[in-house]
Amino acid sequence: MYPKQFEKLVDFFRCLPGVGAKTAERYAFYLLDKDPEEINAYSEALKDSLTIKRCQTCFNLAEDTLCPICKDPSRNQKLICVVASAKDVLSIEKTNSYDGVYHVLGGLISTSKGIMPQDLQFESLKNRIEEDTQEIIVATNLTLDGETTALYLNKFLQDKQVLVTRLAQGLPMGGHLDYADELTLIHSFAGRKSIDK
Template identity: 50%
Template sequence: MYPKTFDDLIYEFQKLPGVGAKTAERYAFTVLGWSDDEISELAETLVNLKKKVKKCTRCGNLTEDELCEYCKNTNRNQNIICVVQNPKDISVIESMQQYNGVYHVLDGLINTQKGVLPDQLNIKTLLNRVNEKTEEVILALDPTVEGETTSLYICKLLEGKCKVSRLAHGIPVGSHLDYTDAMTLLKAFEGRKSS
């Protein structure tokens, strides 16, 4: 129906999460109407994304440097570590404007049905970060079966090494942190409990 190049663009847009055929087609028509400069800027941004953005060597968050902005910020409490599933969850927690510790990104959750095992997650580096100065590790994982499984696994590994807490269940079971409003998340942080 469309020229191959246009169909190829629709196909590429459909690779994005939540983008179906109609939305991808709408995106393709939008981009087709852009100026050469706008298309060049998008292409350059995508290339730079792959060249410059990497994982923080300490916590696994996204950064363009060796350490992310939270790990290198000396005003943050480096002895409280909030463990999250992915970098997107950090911005949700930061929206509360109440947490002043650092983060640790697991890059997923244990899910044996999908073949995701503990050794495939960023858990070993978390264990290496925890030391006698660590005041608390906060497990801020989705309240799903996978999140609970991962929390229990990490709790067992950190047993006797430091205080480990989990978010209170003010967040509905089965939901995701990135869909949680700041007030609900704040209440969950305030009501966290030791594991």
């Protein structure tokens, strides 16, 4: 029904996560009204994305061999925060409260999806750990896969004399006791702190 160029545009948008036929058509129709210069710029942006590299140290997104965080001399190289993906780096960076560096695993161990430790950046993490590395902060999701990965990591780094920590578990900001699940409540009781006076 539609011209084939239009169909192709719709097909492109349909490949995106969570985008169905209706939404893809809406996106495509929206682009039809754009200026040719803008469309060309978008087309270039897509092509340019192929030049995005991975940092050789931490596997975060990078323009060169190292990412901006690994290059930054003001970051504490003795503190390594382990995350599943580059997306998580941004989430933590947005808090402006962490001054260490990162290590991006490239996923989480998942028996259901068939992702095994050798598919992830565990070895490169071990190789990065030096005498003066103080702490490995495991910041994976609090899901089954995230917990599995955290436990594996702890065991994997056993022979290294380094402190491995996990993010605190408890009630989120604005959380209601009556909506919290039991595990969260158990963790928030176990991790309770004295109130500063």
